[in-house]
Amino acid sequence: METKGSTLKAYELAREYFAATGVDVDAVLDKLDAVPISMHCWQGDDVRGFENPDQELTGGIQVSGNYPGRARNAGELRADLDLAMSLIPGAKRLNLHALYLEADKPVGRDAIEPRHFQNWVDWAKAKGIGLDFNPSCFSHPLSADGRTLSHPDKAIRQFWIDHCKASRRVSEHFGKSLGTPSVMNIWIPDGSKDFPFDRFGPRALLRDALDAVIAEPISQDFHFDAVEGKLFGIGAEAYTVGSNEFYLAYAATRKVMLCLDAGHFHPTEEVADKLSAALSMIDRVLLHVSRPMRWDSDHVVLLDDPTQNIANELVRGGVLPRVAIGLDFFDASINRIAAWVVGTRNMRKALLRAMLEPATALKDAEAKGDGALRMALFEEHKSSPWTAVWAQYCESRNTPAGMGWMDTVKTYERTVLAQREG
Ligand code: RNT
Ligand code: ZN
Secondary structure (H helix, E strand, C coil): CCCCCCHHHHHHHHHHHCCCCCCCCHHHHHHHHHHHEEEEHHCCCCCCCCCCCCCCCCCCCCCCCCCCCCCCCCHHHHHHHHHHCCCCCCCCEEEEHHHHHHCCCCCCCCHCCCCHHHHHHHHHHHHEEEEEEEECCCCCHHCCCCCCCCCCCCHHHHHHHHHHHHHHHHHHHHHHHCCCEEEECCCCCEEEEECCCCCCCHHHHHHHHHHHCCCCCCCCCCEEEEECCCCCEEEEEEEECCCCCHHHHHHHHCCEEEEEEEECCCCCCCCHHHHHHHHHCCCCCEEEEEEEEEEEEECCHHHHHHHHHHHHHHCCCCCCHEEEEECCCCCCCCCCCHHHHHHHHHHHHHHHHCCCHHHHHHHHHHHHHHHHHHHHHHHHHHCCCCCHHHHHHHHHHCCCCCCHHHHHHHHHHHHHHHHCCC
């Protein structure tokens, strides 16, 4: 795609504007482009996967909507991802769940192997992107009690331990095959609807189960373990075994990554403030960038304050090398590819705006205790010509700036997605 003359002109003016605040825009764009964002496969098919088409989604998470065009198999999902990724500038990864295996006959979750994901690895290799992974501890008969790694029955607990161990081998294989470590995130739905008598017992079981899962060392050249806490789930309102405090302490003592999902806290809490807290003592964090709305933790990411605040912290704190950016939303009420494109582009827009901040002036104002100046600088930055930089960035990376990408999605909807009914 040629950069349009008007885009270039606006960019040059913007570059001057930012240069005057001490920001080198060309350098920013190179830096921005290299930050990987891990897109989650599960937006494309409503978290169903290919293990068992009849298995309903469980685990206290819910997808609402039945917009036509859901990907029904791995081929369709990869085609949809190809399209979405072509409309999103910058480095990307794909985050897979164990549910997205491809096998001729049913495979127990405790028996999944790297070969069941080889098509994904080949696809990722051809695209030059990395893969991340997740054991799937939900949507399964053995998770029906609402307990997995903390299940009181030793045999069921062991099944989920074995699933997580098998998942680590898949994750390691991703890292070895693609030359970039896979981040494997463990999220479990364990909890209870009403007040439990015993809150200690299940957490002791979970701690020991996780210790068993990560017992075998795997090189960080290939694989990282991450653990994701949560405040509550649907049907698990009173108690979540894997709460944020539980995993914060777990990650700090076991030296694994802490996963912070933007939708997993009390409504007025923001993940942005937790980054500097966690990263003061923990080496690495995984983000699930998402948007909570009432009871739902997984609306499509907007360019809203919570998202911007996260990006600001990553850039201001210089912690991008220690934070893996993943997305976690699922909306089945709109075109699913558009959901990916909007959410992923928004995360990158937020990073761009953060990188364009007048950091020197802000630091200076803060050091001098000049609160009014700091506030004015923050506010001025909101109406800075960052959109001109974004447009030039998109066009220089062969992705449409502005609304241009929507035509492509609409055409694909008409010619491909609409044929998928039935
Ligand atoms: C659930 C967690 C978890 C899942 C995905 C499918 O509340 O956020 O990350 O959304 O693993
Ligand atoms: Zn999540």
